[in-house]
Amino acid sequence: MINNDPIIELQGLYTRFGSHVIHKNINLNIYQGEILSLVGGSGSGKTTLLRQMLSLEIPAQGSVKILGHSTYDCDLELLRSLRNRSGVLFQQGALFSALNVYDNIALPMRELHCLTEEMIRDLVMLKLDMVEVEAQHVNKMPAELSGGMIKRVALARALALDPEVLFLDEPTAGLDPPLSESFIKLIQTLRKELTLTIIMVTHDLDTLAALSTRVAVLADQSLVAVGELADIIKIDHPFIKEFFLGERGRNVLRNVLTLP
Numbered sequence: 001m002i003n004n005d006p007i008i009e010l011q012g013l014y015t016r017f018g019s020h021v022i023h024k025n026i027n028l029n030i031y032q033g034e035i036l037s038l039v040g041g042s043g044s045g046k047t048t049l050l051r052q053m054l055s056l057e058i059p060a061q062g063s064v065k066i067l068g069h070s071t072y073d074c075d076l077e078l079l080r081s082l083r084n085r086s087g088v089l090f091q092q093g094a095l096f097s098a099l100n101v102y103d104n105i106a107l108p109m110r111e112l113h114c115l116t117e118e119m120i121r122d123l124v125m126l127k128l129d130m131v132e133v134e135a136q137h138v139n140k141m142p143a144e145l146s147g148g149m150i151k152r153v154a155l156a157r158a159l160a161l162d163p164e165v166l167f168l169d170e171p172t173a174g175l176d177p178p179l180s181e182s183f184i185k186l187i188q189t190l191r192k193e194l195t196l197t198i199i200m201v202t203h204d205l206d207t208l209a210a211l212s213t214r215v216a217v218l219a220d221q222s223l224v225a226v227g228e229l230a231d232i233i234k235i236d237h238p239f240i241k242e243f244f245l246g247e248r249g250r251n252v253l254r255n256v257l258t259l260p
């Protein structure tokens with residue numbers, strides 16, 4: 001279910017690294033219950049925008065509101081509670097290599113300092129069950145896990161504190177097609193069961209087409225298009241044409257849409 005409350009509001013965002021301008025006047029509302037996919041060329045600033053939504057980076061200008069609160073002028077306590085209401089699955093460094101599966105998922109729970117080890121154990125097992133990982137794997141170290149399993153355990157950790165918003169950076173990168181498909185199905189199921197709002201960066205058109213309720217396209221330092229995939233592909237912009245309507249794009253999209 002999507003409703004009209006913006007969960008995230010970006011207004012007039014400008015980002016610069018030295019003299020390198022990454023974003024110019026980005027405006028975007030993300031609504032409760034949607035899965036918004038952010039696409040753009042390499043270096044267009046997708047991950048940076050995600051990090052700004054998570055208040056891990058501050059733009060040169062503009063404001064970010066998450067769950068109704070402005071993140072750049074709020075106190076640390078509020079910032080911490082807003083972060084606890086968001087889960088993140090980063091593309092790199094998804095798990096702490098020195099911690100086993102159990103401790104990776106338990107970490108955000110322990111950081112709350114208000115749960116007993118018994119409660120944490122029950123919650124860790126519940127999260128593992130949610131991501132369809134069997135209990136026998138709890139003592140394994142990340143190096144002993146397959147790529148698909150790492151993604152699932154990292155997702156369990158991202159869901160550890162029952163977030164309202166989930167950020168996914170290239171969630172299916174590095175997975176072969178069957179693993180990617182089963183991860184997509186898992187995200188679809190979780191979104192329905194947990195009424196999550198999901199913001200995802202992806203280059204993968206299968207993932208994008210299967211999951212997105214809306215797509216936002218970053219190019220020329222701006223958001224050049226925001227909308228449903230069926231409308232986005234009709235827009236006459238070089239990046240959109242190349243990304244969605246090149247040979248690979250056409251092969252994926254012709255199964256789900258009528259192409260121009």
Ligand SMILES: Nc1ncnc2c1ncn2[C@@H]1O[C@H](COP(=O)(O)OP(=O)(O)OP(=O)(O)O)[C@@H](O)[C@H]1O
Pocket residue numbers: 017022040041042043044045046047048049
């Ligand atoms: N902390 C930083 N300091 C300087 N430049 C940075 C910093 N973070 C990102 N950049 C630069 O900003 C640009 C956007 O980076 P970003 O990682 O957000 O792009 P992206 O769209 O996610 O790229 P990709 O698809 O390749 O992952 C890149 O040119 C990058 O080198």
